[in-house]
Amino acid sequence: MTNSTIDRILDAAEVEFAAHGFVETSLRTITTKAKVNLAAVNYHFGSKKGLIQAVTDRFLRPLTQHLHNQLSAYEKQPVQEPSKQQELQVLFTILAHSCQHVAQKNHHSLAVFARLINMAYSQSQGHLRKHLTHQYGASFLYFMKLLRQYMPAMTNEQFFWRFHYLLGTLVFALSSSEALLAICEREYDESRRIDQIMSDLVLVLASAAQAPMIGDQPS
Amino acid sequence: MTNSTIDRILDAAEVEFAAHGFVETSLRTITTKAKVNLAAVNYHFGSKKGLIQAVTDRFLRPLTQHLHNQLSAYEKQPVQEPSKQQELQVLFTILAHSCQHVAQKNHHSLAVFARLINMAYSQSQGHLRKHLTHQYGASFLYFMKLLRQYMPAMTNEQFFWRFHYLLGTLVFALSSSEALLAICEREYDESRRIDQIMSDLVLVLASAAQAPMIGDQPS
DNA sequence: TATTGTTTTAAACATACGTTTAAAACTACC
DNA sequence: GGTAGTTTTAAACGTATGTTTAAAACAATA
Numbered sequence: 001m002t003n004s005t006i007d008r009i010l011d012a013a014e015v016e017f018a019a020h021g022f023v024e025t026s027l028r029t030i031t032t033k034a035k036v037n038l039a040a041v042n043y044h045f046g047s048k049k050g051l052i053q054a055v056t057d058r059f060l061r062p063l064t065q066h067l068h069n070q071l072s073a074y075e076k077q078p079v080q081e082p083s084k085q086q087e088l089q090v091l092f093t094i095l096a097h098s099c100q101h102v103a104q105k106n107h108h109s110l111a112v113f114a115r116l117i118n119m120a121y122s123q124s125q126g127h128l129r130k131h132l133t134h135q136y137g138a139s140f141l142y143f144m145k146l147l148r149q150y151m152p153a154m155t156n157e158q159f160f161w162r163f164h165y166l167l168g169t170l171v172f173a174l175s176s177s178e179a180l181l182a183i184c185e186r187e188y189d190e191s192r193r194i195d196q197i198m199s200d201l202v203l204v205l206a207s208a209a210q211a212p213m214i215g216d217q218p219s
Numbered sequence: 220m221t222n223s224t225i226d227r228i229l230d231a232a233e234v235e236f237a238a239h240g241f242v243e244t245s246l247r248t249i250t251t252k253a254k255v256n257l258a259a260v261n262y263h264f265g266s267k268k269g270l271i272q273a274v275t276d277r278f279l280r281p282l283t284q285h286l287h288n289q290l291s292a293y294e295k296q297p298v299q300e301p302s303k304q305q306e307l308q309v310l311f312t313i314l315a316h317s318c319q320h321v322a323q324k325n326h327h328s329l330a331v332f333a334r335l336i337n338m339a340y341s342q343s344q345g346h347l348r349k350h351l352t353h354q355y356g357a358s359f360l361y362f363m364k365l366l367r368q369y370m371p372a373m374t375n376e377q378f379f380w381r382f383h384y385l386l387g388t389l390v391f392a393l394s395s396s397e398a399l400l401a402i403c404e405r406e407y408d409e410s411r412r413i414d415q416i417m418s419d420l421v422l423v424l425a426s427a428a429q430a431p432m433i434g435d436q437p438s
Numbered sequence: 439t440a441t442t443g444t445t446t447t448a449a450a451c452a453t454a455c456g457t458t459t460a461a462a463a464c465t466a467c468c
Numbered sequence: 469g470g471t472a473g474t475t476t477t478a479a480a481c482g483t484a485t486g487t488t489t490a491a492a493a494c495a496a497t498a
Binding site for chain 3: 048
């Protein structure tokens with residue numbers, strides 16, 4: 001196994017990045033946990049930045065690919081038109097399943113994903129935002145296009161903001177899920193599963209997407 | 220003016236913390252921008268941790284106090300019972316106004332606030348979470364109590380999750396508002412104001428709060 | 439003015455980090 | 469079995485960070 005070292009580094013880095021972020025985790029803690037020499041990171045990945053890119057690539061590629069496949073299957077299927085709420089739920093469920101799909105093989109990838117998004121929208125990190133949209137943006141734009149169909153009354157600008165509100169809900173849920181699960185278990189001694197949370201989240205997202213605009217009278 | 224140095228440090232620290240986070244900003248950049256000697260931070264605040272605490276205290280105290288006052292005024296006023304949606308909007312508007320109130324005097328405080336919340340829910344930072352809830356939790360618990368009234372059909376556990384979904388929406392909107400405003404202005408050459416965004420956000424939050432539960436049929 | 443207490447300053451300190459180096463160990467192939 | 473290419477290793481390097489120190493500057497009081 002020639003890539004045993006590489007994989008051990010990636011696995012350890014993912015865990016640490018998910019728990020403490022990119023800058024807060026040092027190469028020394030990563031290489032120690034991976035039982036690998038310190039210099040191995042620079043040898044195999046060139047730099048710490050290269051390692052971060054490799055870690056994120058490892059799940060972003062399958063995630064976007066899975067999402068793209070599911071969306072294109074959804075688009076091809078005959079429109080059933082049951083209700084806007086249900087149709088939105090289907091769409092968000094596809095997104096949730098794509099997330100769960102990569103999370104299955106790669107346990108802490110969603111927390112890293114959330115950190116990445118947070119960072120990308122951190123003003124003064126426009127380069128990261130540009131890189132992500134250029135490299136992986138296609139699938140998400142695809143998702144936005146389909147979502148847009150169910151929010152036709154909005155202007156592009158209004159939709160832009162709405163979409164990012166929803167993104168915020170998802171990102172926070174993903175990045176905080178570990179802590180929230182722990183709190184929930186302690187406070188209500190009832191343990192929820194990720195998929196329960198996801199399916200509840202889908203309902204919230206679908207409803208939030210349909211919220212009235214300013215000036216509209218709520219029905 | 221004996222606290223001129225202290226204020227200059229706090230102002231500079233707030234800007235840098237908002238833009239780059241707590242760990243990514245060094246005391247040297249803060250003291251340089253504040254035109255103050257490096258050692259001044261340790262002299263006046265003891266340590267970097269002390270400075271962070273001072274920066275966050277400066278807006279958390281007025282924020283929670285304002286929120287508490289508004290909520291208690293709301294509770295005392297006769298119940299008008301127009302609709303659940305409108306009542307929820309009032310409640311979230313109070314929260315939004317409290318945020319805007321501190322943001323007026325302290326321009327980057329909300330971005331710092333968002334970073335703080337994100338950090339607090341970052342598992343392995345239970346101490347920060349505990350500190351925040353112990354020091355400033357009362358007002359937010361008050362808010363949750365009032366919010367709970369309009370979501371009676373949920374169990375405590377369900378409400379817990381719903382609340383944190385909403386918190387996520389708010390936190391992401393606050394922390395990313397600067398970047399989103401810049402993107403929006405560039406893409407749609409239309410500039411939105413914070414208060415427009417806030418009032419739209421209130422509608423989204425109110426709708427998300429009323430999303431059906433799993434198993435419920437959407438009306 | 440002399441004295442006391444507070445604040446500011448420049449310099450140094452200790453530590454942690456990412457990275458580089460050059461030798462060693464290992465692997466594969468002739 | 470020897471050789472070329474690859475990987476691993478221990479050590480060092482340079483830099484940046486938070487903190488401390490001790491002297492200097494300042495302020496207030498008697």
